[in-house]
Amino acid sequence: MKAKTPKESQTVMTEIVLPNDTNTLGNLMGGRLLHWMDIAAAIAAHRHCRRIVVTASVNNVSFGQPIKLGDVVTLEAKISRAFTSSMEVYIDVFVEDFRSGNRIKCNSAIYTFVAVDQIGKPIEVPELLPETNEEKERFDAALRxxxxxLILAGKMKPEEATELKALFGK
Ligand SMILES: CC(C)(COP(=O)(O)OP(=O)(O)OC[C@H]1O[C@@H](n2cnc3c(N)ncnc32)[C@H](O)[C@@H]1OP(=O)(O)O)[C@@H](O)C(=O)NCCC(=O)NCCS
Structure with missing residues (x-):
């Protein structure tokens, strides 16, 4: 299977915050942003492996500041590492102010997708070859x-987490 670069699967999605996306303060609801991030990340994971992908986990989501009604939200999703059947996807979220047009990064999240066959069984995905310094840093930290x-999901015993243990040993 031919290895791919993050650029080949990069997905950019732009949305505008409409009244039905907001809470009673007129700010974007967290659940709507999670939904948009899930879609952008799923497309990036699909572009990497060209197979059906399912969300396996959602991590590192924080909502730093409110996103307002009328703001333009851009989501950039990129594969940060591919393992055997799973892919880690980074989503960076930028907001363009309605009045000034200034664009700021307002949050990021990390999703894990798994490529599956027609009956939902995990299958292999191509390797990822990081290119830029940021891509290499994200690649290196992805195993941790x-x-x-996996520990939080109860699928790995803490004593088996070699990469994490090495971090605390430093
Ligand atoms: C994700 C899913 C396919 C994994 O199936 P499984 O039988 O647990 O398969 P495995 O244990 O072999 O795991 C497959 C891969 O997923 C990874 N994985 C599973 N759970 C994970 C988690 N919580 N976090 C990170 N990776 C996870 C495994 O490490 C493995 O990766 P690898 O092959 O690259 O090493 C299965 O749990 C599933 O179908 N879940 C529901 C998905 C879904 O419906 N998502 C939408 C949300 S409603």
Whole structure:
């Protein structure tokens, strides 16, 4: 299977915050942003492996500041590492102010997707070759995040998390 670069699967999605997306303060609801992030990340994961992908976990989501009615929200999703059947996807969220047009990064999240066959069984995905410094940093730290996510999901024993243990040993 041919290895791919993050650029090949990069997905950019732009939305505008409409009244039905907001809470009673007129700010974007967290659940709506999670939904948009899930879609952008799923498309990036699909572009990487060209198979059906399912969300396996959602981590590191924080809502730093409110996003307002009328703001333009841009989501950039990129694969940060591919394992055997799973792919870690980074989503960076930028907001363009309605009046000034200034664009600021307002949050990021990390999703894990798994490629599956027609009956939902995990299947192999192509390797990822990071290119830029940021892509290499995210690639290097992805195994630690995978082990933490598996421990929290009760799918890995803490003593088996070699990468995490090495971090605390430093
Ligand atoms: C995700 C799913 C396919 C994993 O199936 P499984 O039988 O647990 O398969 P495995 O244990 O072999 O795991 C498959 C891969 O997922 C990874 N994985 C599973 N759970 C994970 C988690 N919580 N965090 C990170 N990675 C996870 C495994 O590490 C493995 O990765 P690898 O093959 O790259 O090493 C299965 O749990 C599923 O279908 N879940 C529901 C998905 C869904 O419907 N999502 C929408 C939300 S409603």
């Amino acid at each position: 995040r995978k082990q933490l996510s």
